[in-house]
Amino acid sequence: AAPDLQEIHDFLITLAKQAGQLITSARPSIGSTDTKKNCKSFSFCFPKHPKPSLSHTYLTKPPTTASDLVTETDKAVEALISTALSSKYPTYSFLGEESYEPGLRLTAAPTFVVDPIDGTTNFVHGYPYVSTSLAFVQDYTPLVGVVYNPFSGLLYHGVKGRGSFLTTALPAGSPVPEVTRRLPLRPPELLESVDKALICVEWGNEREGPNWEAKIQTFAALASAQAGMAHSLRSLGSAALNLCSVAAGELDAYWEGGCWAWDVAAGWVILDEAGGSMVGANRGEWEVPVDGRRYLAVRAGSDESQKKAFIEQFWGFVKG
């Protein structure tokens, strides 16, 4: 039977709120973190590519910095979610950040793609820009997305073909009723040019080598005092929430190389349904797979052709 997307959407929201309770009641300490394992398998997404800009060889070696953090709460939240999903949907696959093993790939099968805590570094430091990101993906297409920040109570959610929404979801027992608004939050203005844009970038976890150089040169090009520079850059620490802010129309674009399918799959649906677009981080990559790891997300514009022109102009800033 075809998956019941609305039922999945509703169930993922229930799970996101349960995850939120675990996250907000945890007391992580910087000393109790561990470094992650994602970098172990660079072959997960990247065949060798002759020209590394933001490259297909991204993360070609084990991490040399302690910037890729994981906590006991990341693991506990993923266990909660995977147990609930496998009991309700035993035939569907599961791809989660914490249970990921090198070699695992997204397939065409119906799959839940889960990041229990997106923004682990923020979580550890008490910076409340943290989310649980839950997606349902089939045939490599994100179909349902739920992204919940339990600290702010902002719940972003969407189903392919049915729109995306922001619900202010306060903790259980709150006297304030939930309010839901459709995304984007205001009618999209013309996406004119990079020099009028507020752009999100991320530092990522790899802090040396050709990809790092490509990134910082791109940041400098976007920010420096030259013709066409952006209004400003932001770096907030949760890919899923960044995508939701682009969907909402609060950010004009978000550019990153190095994040994973579980960081973007849910936000992707929310962005698409809000009229935004996800393309590759490098020039000419109009199509990017969910596990493509190098993305440029752009908000809805009032005009599709102008949005395309904005994307092409943006790619002109990408160095490497």
Ligand code: IPD
């Ligand atoms: C990270 C965040 C961060 C992004 C990294 C991701 P995590 O996810 O989304 O914003 O720059 O690439 O790995 O590790 O906190 O789940």
